[in-house]
């Protein structure tokens with residue numbers, strides 16, 4: 001395992017962003033400033049949602065939180081690791097260990113069983129075959145997909161695919177589950193089941209979850225709601241009124 005560049009800080013803070021800017025250069029002299037000074041702190045075990053109009057910068061922020069992209073300017077410490085000091089060659093390894101991604105379109109590997117899909121991040125992390133299979137089965141049981149382990153993604157419904165994707169996101173026991181519109185491609189009843197699963201992982205496993213959503217009702221279920229407008233955080237509200245106690 002690579003040496004991590006640790007930064008002294010409050011160890012209960014998983015995401016610590018200060019003055020994050022993201023600019024895209026689309027040929028001189030054009031520069032698009034998409035994130036404009038984001039300060040965001042998320043504590044271990046928080047369930048937080050990020051909302052905002054289309055184009056406000058949510059996905060851009062998510063890409064930075066998830067180490068898929070880097071900020072142009074500002075400080076980001078992810079679970080004690082100062083991201084600025086992480087070389088490009090180590091980004092994918094940090095991502096694989098610290099972040100579990102859940103996407104709107106599931107992003108499962110086709111023609112690969114549910115079990116193998118869940119095993120994949122553990123394979124990248126260097127876990128032995130037996131241990132991988134054992135943990136993948138356990139995770140699929142956790143998301144109530146124990147009876148579909150051998151199924152290919154094409155043989156699963158949207159909700160079932162998303163449950164497999166959530167099991168995969170949990171594979172390396174990540175510091176954060178980062179979910180980008182995870183119910184966006186599902187009907188509302190199936191989306192409800194997926195949200196209930198996030199609540200369970202939060203409550204029973206103490207997972208830190210960051211949910212990106214257009215849906216204010218889903219956001220209201222989370223503990224904190226951060227609203228982005230035009231690349232800035234314009235409010236941070238308490239949520240958790242509707243479902244947190246389910």
Ligand SMILES: Nc1ncnc2c1ncn2[C@@H]1O[C@H](COP(=O)(O)OP(=O)(O)OP(=O)(O)O)[C@@H](O)[C@H]1O
Pocket residue numbers: 024026032034052053054055056057058059060061
């Ligand atoms: N690689 C890029 N190059 C140039 N502009 C970009 C790039 N990525 C994103 N943008 C621009 O940044 C802005 C914010 O995009 P982003 O995807 O973060 O918004 P969003 O809030 O997630 O929107 P949506 O809810 O529609 O997904 C958009 O105007 C988009 O065109």
